[in-house]
Amino acid sequence: MAGGVGSRFWPFSRNNKPKQFLDFFGTGRSLIQMTFDRMTHLVPPENVLIVSNIIYKDLILEQLPQLKPSQVLLEPNRRNTAPCIAYAVNRIKAVTNKANIIVAPSDHLITKEIDFLDTLKTGIDFIENNDCLLTLGIKPSRPETGYGYIQIDDGETNLRRVKTFTEKPNLELAKIFFETGEFFWNSGIFLWNLQTIDKAFKELLPDVASKFEAGKTAFNTDGEQDFIDGMYATCPNISIDYGIMEKADNVHVLCSDFGWSDLGTWGSLYDLSPKDDHQNVSLKCETVFYESNDNIVALPSNKLAVIENLNGYIVAESDNVLLICRKEEEQRIRQFVNDVNVKYDGKYN
Numbered sequence: 001m002a003g004g005v006g007s008r009f010w011p012f013s014r015n016n017k018p019k020q021f022l023d024f025f026g027t028g029r030s031l032i033q034m035t036f037d038r039m040t041h042l043v044p045p046e047n048v049l050i051v052s053n054i055i056y057k058d059l060i061l062e063q064l065p066q067l068k069p070s071q072v073l074l075e076p077n078r079r080n081t082a083p084c085i086a087y088a089v090n091r092i093k094a095v096t097n098k099a100n101i102i103v104a105p106s107d108h109l110i111t112k113e114i115d116f117l118d119t120l121k122t123g124i125d126f127i128e129n130n131d132c133l134l135t136l137g138i139k140p141s142r143p144e145t146g147y148g149y150i151q152i153d154d155g156e157t158n159l160r161r162v163k164t165f166t167e168k169p170n171l172e173l174a175k176i177f178f179e180t181g182e183f184f185w186n187s188g189i190f191l192w193n194l195q196t197i198d199k200a201f202k203e204l205l206p207d208v209a210s211k212f213e214a215g216k217t218a219f220n221t222d223g224e225q226d227f228i229d230g231m232y233a234t235c236p237n238i239s240i241d242y243g244i245m246e247k248a249d250n251v252h253v254l255c256s257d258f259g260w261s262d263l264g265t266w267g268s269l270y271d272l273s274p275k276d277d278h279q280n281v282s283l284k285c286e287t288v289f290y291e292s293n294d295n296i297v298a299l300p301s302n303k304l305a306v307i308e309n310l311n312g313y314i315v316a317e318s319d320n321v322l323l324i325c326r327k328e329e330e331q332r333i334r335q336f337v338n339d340v341n342v343k344y345d346g347k348y349n
Contacts, residue, residue: 001084002032002052002060002106003075008265008330010337011321012298015349020107021059024269026284031263032106033063039104041117042124049073049091050106051084070220076229081188082208082243083235087228089197090212094219100124101197103190103240109272111259119256123191126159126252133200133245134191135162137184137253138260143174146264148186148241150253162251165241184253187260190240196250205243211235266314266330270296296327321348 006019013019020032029037032050039048045066052060054074061067073087085103092099102120110116119136127134137150145168153161165186169177177183192200201209211234215227245251261268273281278293285299290308297305298316305315314330316323325333341349 001081001103002050002056003078003084004105004107005078006107007334007337009269010333011316011318011323011348014318016055017059018056018107019263021056021063024263024283025273030063031109032060035104035106035108036064036066038110038113038116039102041113042120043102046071049088051075051088052106053078074225074228075232077233077235078237079232079235080237081240082205082238083232085197085240086201086205086208086212086235087232089194089201090216090219091224092194093198094216094221097194099194100128101192101194103192105188105262107263108187108189109259109261109263111272113258115256116258116260119254119258120191122158123254126254127191127193127196130252131196131199131250132192133196133248133251135245135251135253136187136189136191136256138187139255139257140178140183140185143171143178144185145169145171145174146268147262149174149177149183150186151183152253152255158255160253160255162245162253165246184255185260186241187256188241188262190245191254200244200248204247205238208235208238208243266296266298266316266333267327270314270327294327 002020004018004020005015006013009019012022021030023030036048048067049071050060050067051073052075054076057072057074060072061069073091075084092101123134123136135150137152148168149166151163153163211231215231218224218227261272263269270281273283275281278289280289280292281296283298284301285297286304287297288306292307292310294312295307295310296314297307299305300317312327314323314325314327337349
């Protein structure tokens with residue numbers, strides 16, 4: 001899944017090049033390229049589908065030249081993850097009647113790749129032989145208010161039934177979740193077989209299923225894009241979590257720990273980055289700090305920042321925008337983007 005805008009990483013992440021296409025760590029590989037590299041240890045490259053907004057088609061094929069254009073499924077409108085996944089499921093149905101499917105966001109960071117691949121192998125073995133929807137749950141390392149949580153049922157193995165899903169909690173509730181040991185972060189990575197997810201759409205999101213079913217003869221043909229372009233805007237804007245995972249009675253979680261981050265905010269990037277003696281982070285730029293602590297500075301690689309007496313701030317410049325914002329206020333960045341778009345008529349989005 002590669003259609004997000006990543007507005008919380010503004011001004012680095014913009015509409016014309018959102019965060020999944022950026023190289024945050026100077027490795028020479030963007031997040032979507034790293035995800036592709038990781039997945040193709042298990043999945044043949046020809047079996048990878050990328051679902052994204054139509055405006056990113058050229059960017060995807062430029063960054064992933066291994067793909068054929070037919071492997072990039074193009075959404076004309078953003079309709080959240082349920083229609084995105086339904087699109088991929090219906091393309092797969094047009095090709096085969098049996099498949100094991102891994103659904104993964106393109107913009108997540110995973111630092112323990114071998115552990116991740118071992119986890120996927122365990123998950124695939126499970127969903128291949130069980131009529132279950134499987135999500136990967138991440139053992140929390142701290143009380144985190146930016147992630148959804150999964151409460152697990154009692155058991156002795158890492159494979160458990162799901163008791164409840166909880167959206168992003170406040171700090172007090174996040175501390176309780178962390179202390180009980182019964183809750184895992186919801187990674188947004190799912191595994192299921194084709195028959196199970198198709199059945200779930202028909203039973204739990206029949207309005208979405210019926211819209212795609214109407215074009216079943218068009219999938220994997222020259223008429224697919226015309227059908228999608230005409231139908232997609234009528235799909236509800238709904239997540240797979242809300243539409244299916246929270247309602248289904250056959251959901252399991254594979255409790256995992258593979259160095260996962262959804263890399264959703266400047267704060268998460270700060271937590272993952274190397275720091276100097278005063279807990280400052282510099283990304284891709286030169287910096288000199290005086291009496292400054294706990295900052296993250298991200299500038300173009302040819303720029304120097306000299307910073308004095310600044311504590312706990314994000315300083316980020318990209319193209320024609322400079323952002324200076326307290327780390328603890330980073331959830332307001334979406335508001336900043338909206339306000340800037342209104343004032344300057346989308347000039348800086």
